Amino acid sequence: MKKTIAAVIALCCFSASAEWVYVKNNVEGDKTFFDPKTIGIYETYRKAWVLINFAKPEKLGSDLAMSKSVYYKFDCKNTRLSVIAELTSAEPGGSGKLIKNVSFTDDTWIKPMKDEVMSKTLEQVCAR
Structure with missing residues (x-):
């Protein structure tokens, strides 16, 4: 619960001042970005x-989502990633009604x- 609250607070605090950097579109046309101002190094x-x-x-239940903000842990040495939290929103840019909020503990x-969007995202985050 504390992680979920912290994730929501963090998203609210940075969404207004985020400097989203475009990464790539996937085959469905979804656009992926990361915010370099939020990159933190932990161990x-x-x-x-x-x-x-x-x-x-x-479609998520009776709601329609237009964006998802995901807090990732990136392992640059082993080129892998892990999801910490996901916030799904009704509007693009992570704004509008919060439809779904999920925290992962493991x-x-x-x-x-290599050719996936998240591979390119991992590469760009680890290069900073």
Whole structure:
């Protein structure tokens, strides 16, 4: 619960002053960005917020979502990532009604394929 509250507070604080850097579109046309101002280095990992603006609304229950803000942990040495929190919003840019808020307590690591959007995101975050 504390992580969820912290994630929401962090998103609210930086969304107004975010400097989203465009990464790449996926095959569906969703646009991915990261905010370099949120990159933090913790031990051997980096953590940063990533924004995905959906090309088409995604249905979640009775709501339609247009974006998702994801707080990632990046393992630059082993080229993998783990999701810490996901906030799904009704409007692009992580704004509007908060539809879904999920926190993850375990490190489930994902090794993105070389041509995937998140591989490019990991590369750009780790280069900073």
